[in-house]
Structures are given as C-alpha cells and as structure tokens.
Amino acid sequence: DSLVDPDDKHSRGFTHDACGRLLCPAELDWNDPVVRAGIRDRSGYVVTDLSFPTHLYEKYTANPDDLEEGLFKSKILVQVCRTSIT
Numbered sequence: 872d873s874l875v876d877p878d879d880k881h882s883r884g885f886t887h888d889a890c891g892r893l894l895c896p897a898e899l900d901w902n903d904p905v906v907r908a909g910i911r912d913r914s915g916y917v918v919t920d921l922s923f924p925t926h927l928y929e930k931y932t933a934n935p936d937d938l939e940e941g942l943f944k945s946k947i948l949v950q951v952c953r954t955s956i957t
Contacts (some may be wrong), residue, residue, distance in 0.1 A: 885911050885918075893947075896922035897933030 875890060876882050885891040895901040895910065896918055909916035925931045927948060929941035 893926035893931065894918075894924045897925050897928055897938060898922075898935060901925070 875887055883890055885894060891907065891910070892901045895906075899906050899910070899916060901907055906916055908914075910918060923933070923938065923942065925933060927943055927945055929944035931945060932941070934940045
C-alpha cells in the first residue's frame with residue numbers, strides 16, 4: 872500500500888486501499904473486490920453511522936458472531952487514548 876498523500880484529500884478514505892481497509896465496516900470483507908467496489912460507488916454496500924469500522928477492533932478483525940468482542944481494543948485507538956490522556 873502506498874502512503875496517504877497529505878496534500879490530496881481525494882486520495883483518502885475508501886479511495887485509498889489501506890484507509891479503506893481500516894474504515895470498512897467490520898461485518899464486511901474489504902478483501903472482496905465486489906464489496907470494495909460497492910462501498911466506493913455506494914451501490915449495494917452502504918456505510919452508515921451504525922457501522923463499526925475495523926480500525927476499532929483488536930488486530931483490526933471482528934468476530935462476525937460477536938461484534939462486541941475486541942471492540943475498542945485496536946492498537947491505533949489505544950495509542951490515541953494514551954497520548955490524549957497523558
């Protein structure tokens with residue numbers, strides 16, 4: 872994956888594969904090209920405020936049978952909380 876260009880906001884979010892993988896709702900499979908295309912063009916896969924993105928989960932992976940397992944335990948989230956509090 873290439874780095875995100877800080878000067879080009881159009882290359883961020885779901886457009887960028889690494890960002891999209893972290894923003895993808897936990898119940899969907901970003902590795903599936905049909906899902907990825909459906910999220911990007913908003914056809915069939917709608918991301919809402921009720922979707923928990925994978926970046927919130929421990930090891931960036933959710934248990935489809937228990938979406939609360941590992942929630943809010945991702946490395947990124949823990950690091951942000953630690954730097955914000957201290």
